[in-house]
Amino acid sequence: MKITTIETFVLGERQLLVRIGTDVGLAGWGDATLEHRPGTVAAAIREMSGHLIGTDPLPVTRHWQRLARGGFYRGGPVLGSAVAGLDIALWDLRGRFYGAPIHxxxxxxxxxxxxxxxxxxxxxxxxxxxxxxxxxxxxxxxxxxxxxxxxxxxxxxxxxxxxxxxxxxxxxxxxxxxxxxxxxxxxxxxxxxxxxxxxxxxxxxxxxxxxxxxxxxxxxxxxxxxxxxxxxxxxxxxxxxxxxxxxxxxxxxxxxxxxxxxxxxxxxxxxxxxxxxxxxxxxxxxxxxxxxxxxxxxxxxxxxxxxxxxxxxxxxxxxxxxxxxxxxxxxxxxxxxxxxxxxxxxxLGIEIDEDAVRAAHRDDLLVPRGTPRWSHPDGGFAEW
Missing domain, CATH: 3.20.20.120 (Enolase-like C-terminal domain)
Known part of the structure; x- marks a missing residue:
């Protein structure tokens, strides 16, 4: 079994899904949502996909090492979320291959x-x-x-x-x-x-x-x-x-x-x-x-x-x-x-309606509205 495709689907500012497809028809799904930054993480996933395309998806920990540590700069919310979405999808694939829930x-x-x-x-x-x-x-x-x-x-x-x-x-x-x-x-x-x-x-x-x-x-x-x-x-x-x-x-x-x-x-x-x-x-x-x-x-x-x-x-x-x-x-x-x-x-124990996901994808949300902007009474920045 080899990974053939890695796709991302922006469904909202708080929902970015990842699909990893294989040459045997099995697919795994993950969530890589970094709230209000879907396009940023989707770009990171595209850049990371070269570590996975053409490989066997089953050795998840080996893949995690390369995804999380394979770049000289690593960590943080953007790269962490990209790794997370891919990792979840790999575990979903592994569970489906073995016919067992991840737990x-x-x-x-x-x-x-x-x-x-x-x-x-x-x-x-x-x-x-x-x-x-x-x-x-x-x-x-x-x-x-x-x-x-x-x-x-x-x-x-x-x-x-x-x-x-x-x-x-x-x-x-x-x-x-x-x-x-x-x-x-x-x-x-x-x-x-x-x-x-x-x-x-x-x-x-x-x-x-x-x-x-x-x-x-x-x-x-x-x-x-x-x-x-x-x-x-x-x-x-x-x-x-x-x-x-x-x-x-x-x-x-x-x-x-x-x-x-x-x-x-x-x-x-x-x-x-x-x-x-x-x-x-x-x-x-x-x-x-x-x-x-x-x-x-x-x-x-x-x-x-x-x-x-x-x-x-x-x-x-x-x-x-x-x-x-x-x-x-x-x-x-x-x-x-x-x-x-x-x-x-x-x-993951759930079944994704792939057609519904594809229909819900929105390119316009690649420029999100972002989180609320709050100010203190003096006009200074306030934490949301």
């Missing part, structure tokens, strides 16, 4: 189902989370929900904003009760100094975690927070390798959140999870993307002992969801009581 090839399942969590976002300005949405999710069987702090957030924000944050988290706790939990995403919007202030202010609400309390370039400072709060700290969606995770693991985080579509794919995230296990840290893969990325996460979630919970943002309420329209047999990603049953199909 079976990684050592077999550690569990029978995967706990999910999703967002209880508020449409109201200045509010963190929506209690009614959180209450409905818990009623549907979710044991964990998440909300992001409203923004922009000042370097040391006002007492009024801090008090608002505290009231919002108290409302979330009341909504979910004490049989479920909520996490709070600080989204890298907060300074190390204000993060400590917020952690002190809301500790009584017992959040499951504070996510990304600092910007990734300040990861070396995260130990200042883990040492001064009882709230578990989660981070990692903008870290792309074991080497980048090691300092935050050593600093005492509780939950590692690598993104399979950014951090080198299944090969590297499995290794990150193994490294995290040595620090008694659990893994909750970051996944604000589509069904292919989610399916890849689920395969890793099943295979690692130290899995915590799986994020999703797409609508999984029924097989008729628009977010699952690219799949045939989408019911495999429809949860029961906030959990996904272990998929048993080969590879």
């Amino acid at each position: 079976e090839l990684l050592g077999g399942p550690c569990r029978d189902r995967v706990r999910l969590y999703t967002h209880a976002l508020s449409a109201r300005p200045e509010h963190t989370g929506e209690p009614d949405r959180a209450r409905a999710l818990v009623a549907a069987g979710y044991t964990l929900v998440k909300a992001a702090i409203s923004g922009p957030v000042g370097f040391l924000d006002s007492p009024r904003q801090t008090a608002r944050f505290v009231r919002d988290l108290e409302a979330l706790r009341e909504a979910v009760g004490d049989e479920a939990d909520f996490g709070i995403d600080l989204h890298g919007r907060v300074s190390p100094h204000h993060a400590r202030r917020l952690a002190d202010a809301v500790a009584h609400t017992g959040p499951a975690f504070l996510e990304e309390p600092l910007r990734p370039e300040h990861s070396r400072l995260i130990g200042q927070l883990t040492a001064t709060t009882s709230i578990p700290i989660a981070t990692g969606e903008r870290l792309y390798s074991r080497e980048e995770f090691l300092p935050v693991l050593q600093a005492g985080i509780a939950i590692a959140q690598p993104d399979l579509a950014h951090a080198g794919g299944i090969t590297e995230v499995f290794r990150i999870a193994t490294l995290a296990e040595s620090f008694d840290v659990q893994v909750a893969p970051h996944c604000p993307l589509g069904p292919v990325a989610l399916a890849a996460c689920v395969q890793v979630d099943l295979a690692v002992p130290n899995f915590y919970a799986q994020e999703h943002v797409i609508d999984l309420r029924s097989a008729d969801s628009r977010d699952l329209r690219l799949l045939t047999g989408p019911e495999v990603l429809v949860p029961v009581a906030g959990h996904l049953d272990r998929p048993t199909g080969p590879g």
Whole structure:
């Protein structure tokens, strides 16, 4: 079996799929989405494809070494996402060749189902989370929900904003009760100094975690927070390798959140999870993307002992969801009581409607709108 084609499909600013085809008719699919940079990553994949065309797709780790380390300049979100999409597609192909789901090839399942969590976002300005949405999710069987702090957030924000944050988290706790939990995403919007202030202010609400309390370039400072709060700290969606995770693991985080579509794919995230296990840290893969990325996460979630919970943002309420329209047999990603049953199909465990993907490809999104642009009251740049 030889690789004959590598194609990319831009379906949106937050969805870039990769297809690896072979001379025996088997194909594997991956997700290489770097949000709002689909054209950049697609170009990187085209440049990397020479490492793969004409080769046997089955030795995935050997290919990963050449893709991730074959250039003198490596790493980072663009190249990491390109490697990730190709790696996921290679694992999907390997699973299909052997007629087994990827988690079976990684050592077999550690569990029978995967706990999910999703967002209880508020449409109201200045509010963190929506209690009614959180209450409905818990009623549907979710044991964990998440909300992001409203923004922009000042370097040391006002007492009024801090008090608002505290009231919002108290409302979330009341909504979910004490049989479920909520996490709070600080989204890298907060300074190390204000993060400590917020952690002190809301500790009584017992959040499951504070996510990304600092910007990734300040990861070396995260130990200042883990040492001064009882709230578990989660981070990692903008870290792309074991080497980048090691300092935050050593600093005492509780939950590692690598993104399979950014951090080198299944090969590297499995290794990150193994490294995290040595620090008694659990893994909750970051996944604000589509069904292919989610399916890849689920395969890793099943295979690692130290899995915590799986994020999703797409609508999984029924097989008729628009977010699952690219799949045939989408019911495999429809949860029961906030959990996904272990998929048993080969590879990623999902089936892609190739015609639908080709029809949805959009060249115009190669020039994306990008993320929102926020400013502080004085006109200075504010983190989104």
